Amino acid sequence: xxNTLGAQPVRTDGEVALVANRMRHDIIRMLxxxxxxxxxxxxxxxxxxxxxxxxSVLNYNPADAADxxxxxxxxxxxxxxxxxxxxxxxxxxxxxxxxxxxxxxxxRFQGHPDCHCAPGIEVSTGSLGQGLSIAAGLALAFKQDAAxxxxxxxxxRVYALTGxxxxxxxxxxxALMFAAHRGLxxxxxxxxxxxxxxxxxxxxxxxxxxVCAKFRAFGWNTLEVDGxxxxxxxxxxxxxxxxxxxxxxxxAHTVKGKGVxxxxxxxxxxxxxxxxxxxxxxxxxxxxxxxxxAAACKEA
Amino acid sequence: xxxxxxxxxxxxxxxxVEEGVDVMAVDADLAGSTTTGKFAEAYPDRMVDVGIAExxxxxxxxxxxxxxxxxxTGSFAVFGTGRCWEQIRNTVCDxxxxxxxxxxxxxxxxxxxxxxxxxxxDIALMRxxxxxxxxxxxxxxxxxxxxxxxATTPGPFYIRLGRAVVPEVYGDDFACDLAFANVxxxxxxxxxxxxxxxxxxxxxxxxxxxxxxxxxxxxxVMSVKPLDEETILASAAKTGRVVTVEEHSVYGxxxxxxxxxxxxxxxVPVTRIGMTTFGTSGEPDELLAHFGLDxxxxxxxxREVLGR
Numbered sequence: 001x002x003n004t005l006g007a008q009p010v011r012t013d014g015e016v017a018l019v020a021n022r023m024r025h026d027i028i029r030m031l032x033x034x035x036x037x038x039x040x041x042x043x044x045x046x047x048x049x050x051x052x053x054x055x056s057v058l059n060y061n062p063a064d065a066a067d068x069x070x071x072x073x074x075x076x077x078x079x080x081x082x083x084x085x086x087x088x089x090x091x092x093x094x095x096x097x098x099x100x101x102x103x104x105x106x107x108r109f110q111g112h113p114d115c116h117c118a119p120g121i122e123v124s125t126g127s128l129g130q131g132l133s134i135a136a137g138l139a140l141a142f143k144q145d146a147a148x149x150x151x152x153x154x155x156x157r158v159y160a161l162t163g164x165x166x167x168x169x170x171x172x173x174x175a176l177m178f179a180a181h182r183g184l185x186x187x188x189x190x191x192x193x194x195x196x197x198x199x200x201x202x203x204x205x206x207x208x209x210x211v212c213a214k215f216r217a218f219g220w221n222t223l224e225v226d227g228x229x230x231x232x233x234x235x236x237x238x239x240x241x242x243x244x245x246x247x248x249x250x251x252a253h254t255v256k257g258k259g260v261x262x263x264x265x266x267x268x269x270x271x272x273x274x275x276x277x278x279x280x281x282x283x284x285x286x287x288x289x290x291x292x293x294a295a296a297c298k299e300a
Numbered sequence: 301x302x303x304x305x306x307x308x309x310x311x312x313x314x315x316x317v318e319e320g321v322d323v324m325a326v327d328a329d330l331a332g333s334t335t336t337g338k339f340a341e342a343y344p345d346r347m348v349d350v351g352i353a354e355x356x357x358x359x360x361x362x363x364x365x366x367x368x369x370x371x372x373t374g375s376f377a378v379f380g381t382g383r384c385w386e387q388i389r390n391t392v393c394d395x396x397x398x399x400x401x402x403x404x405x406x407x408x409x410x411x412x413x414x415x416x417x418x419x420x421x422d423i424a425l426m427r428x429x430x431x432x433x434x435x436x437x438x439x440x441x442x443x444x445x446x447x448x449x450x451a452t453t454p455g456p457f458y459i460r461l462g463r464a465v466v467p468e469v470y471g472d473d474f475a476c477d478l479a480f481a482n483v484x485x486x487x488x489x490x491x492x493x494x495x496x497x498x499x500x501x502x503x504x505x506x507x508x509x510x511x512x513x514x515x516x517x518x519x520x521v522m523s524v525k526p527l528d529e530e531t532i533l534a535s536a537a538k539t540g541r542v543v544t545v546e547e548h549s550v551y552g553x554x555x556x557x558x559x560x561x562x563x564x565x566x567x568v569p570v571t572r573i574g575m576t577t578f579g580t581s582g583e584p585d586e587l588l589a590h591f592g593l594d595x596x597x598x599x600x601x602x603r604e605v606l607g608r
Contacts, residue, residue, distance in 0.1 A: 123391065137360035174356035
């Protein structure tokens, strides 16, 4: 795995986890400032997004968000927009303090990502179930581009992040069928499997059953990881990049609200912003975790 | 030669590629009917058949468009706009992508397949979407021009194509620009504003009305969005009476668009001829007559509203 576009630091797993912690910090700050939004699914996805952007997985150019040679990241679960916005700030595409305009009139950061607003948002998402199809179309185009350019051409990759509740949308399964049929091995879908949706636990509302078996039955190279383990995520992305002939699904077991004790696995934190007091407590917890992560990095 | 507007689909895409325009098509198991199959025969890598999955069709087309392609989508109008309307809204239109929604088999002239396959609400569904332009070509030549215009103009388009063979209204050299309406017959007493297959029927109706001493002007409102306000307002001002004709619901279609414009800028009495129910099985000509959308049905209605 390598970033060929622009100079970027190669980070250890611990350093990536520290970035994820910083992103969680931003997520809490921006949601508290907004007074509405989706903390649970943003926090559950933070390590996945951090590993993609800062674990040398996604190939992008920090100096040019529109670099045509870049890989694409599609946030299918658009309500986790704060996680994406935090990553864009971390890359340097947008100023970190501007994140506090989230969801406000005139802000570049809508409640769900809008591709006309801020650099680094590839397509408007948020209506669940549509992202995988878009990602598949991109992956097909990149395969055709590479084929036209010849044997040595660099094939761009596409990464899509879906929720688990989101997989209840039927369009996903149309896209899964299509991507396998077309052998789109430059496409990787990550499922943020936090087992919570608005109305309750996914297994109670309408269970997905054996997600991995379903992906395999649809012809996908399917991996299962701890979605909060940077090393496991990195290994899975490396496997995906090496796998030929079929797209890869990384089923990432996560905890909704991860990193903030009172938000973890709690349904009511899907779509509610923390109060000032709650935000202060959350930030204190995250600071504590950051100190531990930083100490561990130093030891290593 | 009279042809169906759908025949323009594959044929024009082939021509565009020959001319160096980088177009692709995505269809949903109806390539033979929509004629994208002909395009696939000529350029296999430029046509993607996703199977019976219209929502995925729009998503895949959007992905291809994000990678720089100009992409046309197929299927039948009822599935290619209805089943995937929200995908067209939230992905194609919100992101303002280069996706041209061009399904065939619109309106009752689908014929024997019956009500579930006769799309009567597509103009309404498409014209309410921000960034979307809506073209309803009257014949084969107009359909070729509409596809060409969409291919060479950035952003989302809806092109309404039909299954049935329609008479020629225009010659092969027909060309149009955005916001295109066209006075195809001059008249003084009433303006028949029609789109799609109804332009030919309105022209025939004008002949019938002439026999009764009624001078009908016929305006092809090919671009339902944006409207050619100047042409429409000028005709309304000239005749003082407008009758709209479309093989589409009278709710939200071309007639509604024209009535909205006239209501705001030049109020004149407007009568909308179109569908208010689902269709049924029958041959296209039989259905047009059954629902009062053929020349004699239009003429009858015009005489009624003029009290003649």
